[in-house]
Amino acid sequence: MTTAEPSNPVPVDATPGPIYIDTQHEDMVHDAQMDYYGSKLATCSSDRTIKIYNVSENAYELSATIQGGHEGPVWQVSWAHPKFGVLLASCSFDGSVLLHQEVRPREWTVIHAARHLHESSVNGVAFAPHEHGLLVAAASSDGRVSVLQHEAANNTWGVHYLTDCPLGVNAVSWAPWGAFYQADQVEAPRLVTAGCDNQIRFWIYQEGQWTTDSSIVLDVTEVAHKDWVRDVAWAPVLLPNHNMVASCSEDGSVIVWTQVPPANVDGDENTQESFSQWKPTLLHKFDAPVWRVSWSVTGHFLAVSAGDSDVTLWKAGLDGAWSQVSTVDAQSTSQGQ
Structure with missing residues (x-):
């Protein structure tokens, strides 16, 4: 009603x-x-x-x-x-x-x-x-x-x-149109999910069914979530094969996963590897669980909502390092109301 x-x-x-x-x-x-x-x-x-x-x-x-x-x-x-x-x-x-x-x-x-x-x-x-x-x-x-x-x-x-994850799935996000480009191929729908097993997973729709996207390889040797992944968000794409995904966790960590463009094979610019690696960057480790992440329309800014009642805004520098540019905290909220 x-x-x-x-x-x-x-x-x-x-x-x-x-x-x-x-x-x-x-x-x-x-x-x-x-x-x-x-x-x-x-x-x-x-x-x-x-x-x-x-x-x-x-x-x-x-x-x-x-x-x-x-x-x-x-x-x-x-x-x-x-x-x-x-x-x-x-x-x-x-x-x-x-x-x-x-x-x-x-x-x-x-x-x-x-x-x-x-x-x-x-x-x-x-x-x-x-x-x-x-x-x-x-x-x-x-x-x-x-x-x-x-x-x-x-x-x-x-x-x-x-x-997906037997322990439960907390969030889902779609790949933007144009995120991946391969000549003479129709772009397939893709998803990324946030699981209760501390992981994110990528999925692709091919030949009438959804399967794990084996073309994406995550580098988790140095940076990874240690608790439930609460949210995941695929950034808007400005160039094909230049993707970013943000994820946040119960452990207070926010990670930005960046696609490393597929490399040419044997120097042939028309032949590329069949997979792409994604490198994680720890944006910040908060002192409270992080519930939501959200990208700006252009993908240049990332908003983070944490359990400390703060919403912070982050931007990546030319060196790839992320820095906080703004915040809306509980004190300002109470004053605004």
Whole structure:
């Protein structure tokens, strides 16, 4: 059920800096995501609701409250590309993934309810790049990742399952379109997942099935997570075969994995190795668990949300070393409210 909210824009301080929004959730907020245009904000909470806000540089307003769909805490939300309409996916402790669409301004409806999609909590959800079609991946504590695919011909949804980590999967992220390039080949969808076995895993869709991407080799000899990997995020790509993935862990570590471009074989520029190595760089070791990592649109900045109530912003220098450039801490948050 959707509750349309009255239009009462709340002005915000015009001074440059963070904008604080009173979400009006009745319990802990677990995720907040901006849409493609940066004009809508979706939040989800342990109160089992999703709230949609219209936002601008100098005001925000609560547009709708989506409630009654999930039977447990809602962990994460994800916006689809606008070519598919105003579409939002949500995942919950109840093992389900729901797809919500704004059919009219301020009016939302569930267009697909994948209930009991998993046998345990669904911890992460993400839409694929629109070039692959309408696909949404979900990571679950039952150790599997599901990929929902919309069949436009008959308006139905199919599902593929990946058996990932037996201990559970906390997050999933898609490779951006253009992340990998091979002449005369259509780019295959790829995923990276965050597991409760302290590892990240890469997956590729080939010949009608999802398999482990054996072309990616991770160098874990010096830097690795020592506890659950809580989140993983594939950076936007500016050049093919120049990829970065950020992961964060319960142990407080944030690692940036950087692809080493495939080397030429025997000096032949048209022949490359069939695999690529990924080198890890420890961005920082926090004193508290790190829950979320998120890239800027260009992939130049990385936001990190940790258990110390701080959100920090990081940027890599020309030498490859990461440095903190900004922070939003609990003290400033309380002052802003």
